[in-house]
Every structure is written in C-alpha cells, then in structure tokens.
Amino acid sequence: MSLYQLQKFLYDINRDVRVQQEFRGDRGAVLGRYELTDEERAALERGDIGLTYVLGANGQLLMHFAAYLGMPWPAYLQAMRDGVARHGPVRAGVYAMTTLVDEKVAGV
Amino acid sequence: MSLVFAGICSHAPGIVGRAAMADAALREPLYAAYGRLRAQLRAARPDALVVVAAEHFANFFMNNMPSFAIGMADQYRGPIEDPAWLGIARQQIPGNAALSRALIGEVMQTVDVAFAEEWQFDHGIMVPLHFLTPDYDLPVVPVNINCQGPPLTPLHRAWALGEALRRAADQLPARLAIIGTGGISHWPATPDSGKINEAWDRQLLDRWARNDKQALLAYTDRDTYRDAGQGGFEIRTFISVAAAARGRGELQHYAPIPIFAVGCTIAVMNVAA
Numbered sequence: 001m002s003l004y005q006l007q008k009f010l011y012d013i014n015r016d017v018r019v020q021q022e023f024r025g026d027r028g029a030v031l032g033r034y035e036l037t038d039e040e041r042a043a044l045e046r047g048d049i050g051l052t053y054v055l056g057a058n059g060q061l062l063m064h065f066a067a068y069l070g071m072p073w074p075a076y077l078q079a080m081r082d083g084v085a086r087h088g089p090v091r092a093g094v095y096a097m098t099t100l101v102d103e104k105v106a107g108v
Numbered sequence: 109m110s111l112v113f114a115g116i117c118s119h120a121p122g123i124v125g126r127a128a129m130a131d132a133a134l135r136e137p138l139y140a141a142y143g144r145l146r147a148q149l150r151a152a153r154p155d156a157l158v159v160v161a162a163e164h165f166a167n168f169f170m171n172n173m174p175s176f177a178i179g180m181a182d183q184y185r186g187p188i189e190d191p192a193w194l195g196i197a198r199q200q201i202p203g204n205a206a207l208s209r210a211l212i213g214e215v216m217q218t219v220d221v222a223f224a225e226e227w228q229f230d231h232g233i234m235v236p237l238h239f240l241t242p243d244y245d246l247p248v249v250p251v252n253i254n255c256q257g258p259p260l261t262p263l264h265r266a267w268a269l270g271e272a273l274r275r276a277a278d279q280l281p282a283r284l285a286i287i288g289t290g291g292i293s294h295w296p297a298t299p300d301s302g303k304i305n306e307a308w309d310r311q312l313l314d315r316w317a318r319n320d321k322q323a324l325l326a327y328t329d330r331d332t333y334r335d336a337g338q339g340g341f342e343i344r345t346f347i348s349v350a351a352a353a354r355g356r357g358e359l360q361h362y363a364p365i366p367i368f369a370v371g372c373t374i375a376v377m378n379v380a381a
C-alpha cells in the first residue's frame with residue numbers, strides 16, 4: 001500500500017504549487033502526511049530519484065518531480081540507472097528498466 | 109454540423125523541452141509537419157478542438173481513476189510541468205463549457221464518462237497545442253483515456269468512445285475537430301527513454317490508416333508492454349480517432365527521434381460518412 005502513498009505524494013506535489021513551496025521549506029512536514037515506509041520517506045526527503053525509481057514510482061510522476069527538483073534530463077536518466085546499479089531492479093509497477101545500465105539509447 | 113477534421117500526433121515532452129538537444133535535420137522536418145497539420149486544421153474552420161489525450165497522472169489518480177473523462181470548463185490551465193523544463197509558458201487555454209456539456213450529454217448515451225470542471229493540461233495536450241494553436245485562440249475540449257494506471261481502459265472501449273464522440277459531434281451545430289495524441293512505442297520517463305520499435309509503430313500506423321478495427325483492437329496489453337513499452341498503451345487515443353473519423357488515414361510524418369523519446373508521428377484521417 002505504501003507505494004500508493006509514495007505516488008500520491010508525487011501526484012500531489014506535481015499538481016499543486018503550494019505543496020511545492022511547502023516542500024522547499026520543510027520536506028519532513030509534507031512527507032509526514034503520507035503513510036510511507038522509512039525507506040520511502042528517506043528517499044523522498046533527500047530527493048533520491050534512483051531509489052524512488054527502484055521502489056516502483058510511476059515514471060510520469062517521477063519525471064515531473066525530478067524536473068521540480070531542478071534535474072536536467074541527462075541527470076534524471078543517470079540517477080535512475082545509478083539507482084538500479086545500486087539497489088537492484090525496479091520492484092513494482094510498469095516502468096521497469098529494460099536497457100543495460102551503461103546503455104544510453106538516446107545518447108544521454 | 110459535425111466532425112470537420114481528424115488527426116493524430118505525438119505529444120512527448122522532449123519534442124519541445126529538449127529541442128536544443130536534437131539534431132536539426134530530424135527536428136525541423138517534424139516541426140514543419142506539425143505546421144502543415146496546423147494549416148490543415150485551420151482550413152477546416154473548426155469552432156472547437158477535441159483533444160483525445162492519455163492520462164499521465166496529472167489530473168486523475170488511483171484514488172478515483174475514470175476510464176474516460178471529458179473537460180467541461182470555459183478555461184483550462186497548463187502546463188502542469190515546470191514551464192522551463194517543458195519549454196512552454198504557463199497560460200490559460202480557452203474551453204467552452206456549454207459545448208462540452210452538450211457533447212458529454214450525448215456521449216453519455218452510450219459511454220459512461222466522467223466530467224471535470226477543473227483540468228490542468230500536461231505535456232499530453234500542451235505539446236500538441238503549442239504547435240497547432242500557438243495563439244491559444246481555439247476552444248479546447250479535453251478528453252482523457254486511462255492509459256496509465258492498470259487496469260487500463262480496454263481498447264474496444266476506446267473505440268466505443270470514438271464512436272460516441274462522433275455520434276455526439278453529429279448532433280451538435282458546432283464544427284468540431286478531433287486530434288488524438290500519444291505514443292506510439294516508447295519507454296518514456298525511464299532509463300530506456302529513446303528506445304523506439306519502428307517496425308511495431310509502422311504496423312500500428314498501417315492498421316490505423318486502413319482503419320482496420322479488428323486489427324487495431326487485436327493488441328493485448330501484455331504484448332504491447334513487451335513490444336512497445338508502457339508508452340505503447342497510448343494507442344488508445346489513436347484508436348478513438350479512427351472510430352470517430354471512420355475514414356482512411358494519411359501518414360504525413362514519421363521519424364524515430366531518440367532524444368524526443370518517440371517515433372514522431374503526424375497523420376490525418378478523412379472524415380467519412
């Protein structure tokens with residue numbers, strides 16, 4: 001169930017400028033409103049895109065969150081690859097990685 | 109009147125947001141094809157543009173996910189994404205609540221749709237509008253299909269939605285254009301971004317252009333996921349347009365552009381009786 005909560009957080013912050021502003025000021029306060037595991041909470045609190053990806057976050061949600069965090073496109077893709085290299089394959093959802101960790105299909 | 113124009117196009121965010129990273133030799137012919145689509149759309153003199161788009165978890169979520177939703181507002185906002193990231197400034201986009209309401213009322217006679225008086229457009233609608241109505245001077249009726257949160261809208265229901273939209277359009281005095289936006293094969297927002305199955309795309313486009321209902325509805329989500337990625341689920345939007353237009357399609361542009369993450373597609377379909 002908590003992957004649902006993790007994605008609900010992403011959905012909420014992606015949609016709502018007020019949540020975006022609040023998260024900039026106090027990440028813990030915003031995340032406290034969601035029933036997350038310690039691993040999920042820590043990943044979101046430090047903006048760890050790689051681990052959040054491995055936990056199964058929907059790519060559309062994650063992509064916009066990464067943009068909000070100011071990550072350029074190549075950095076976003078690399079963060080996910082690094083996450084898989086470090087934590088193993090994506091654990092849930094339909095946004096699994098099917099290419100190799102060092103395979104850059106679009107050159108980035 | 110009725111439906112006066114039908115087409116499909118890609119909506120990947122990179123098409124605008126990563127323009128500078130693309131090879132101009134690939135980018136410019138695509139942009140020119142969007143320009144031709146815009147000209148054809150304008151020549152049809154529509155009163156409003158129905159955009160059949162794919163859910164990206166921008167407006168609907170798994171707490172209450174409709175198979176279909178249609179916007180019913182006089183104004184929409186977008187993009188929901190960071191404007192600098194998408195390369196499109198935030199703005200108001202005109203809608204037509206009365207027209208939407210009439211359309212929804214007719215569609216509901218055969219297909220149960222959710223309606224929404226609030227809607228924030230994401231790249232799935234903003235990228236097409238950026239090219240097709242850059243002055244945001246044509247009222248838009250957004251239509252959403254769940255291509256994102258399984259269980260997904262069945263393909264035959266996407267077809268039924270297209271039929272219902274057509275039947276509704278035929279009842280209304282307004283001149284409506286319809287554009288379906290999505291896919292085709294792609295693995296968006298993942299490290300696979302840029303992977304494109306051109307053979308699969310061309311087969312889908314061939315089925316679409318022939319308006320072969322049986323072949324279009326023969327895809328299974330399992331096969332689509334394997335061959336065309338999670339982005340391939342967006343073929344639903346193309347299927348709805350084929351059902352609405354009932355005609356034959358003309359592929360005007362197709363080119364895989366990895367940095368845009370998709371086989372970039374522009375096609376029109378004649379509206380048959």
Ligand SMILES: [Fe+2]
Pocket residue numbers: 119162164232290291342
């Ligand atoms: Fe999409």
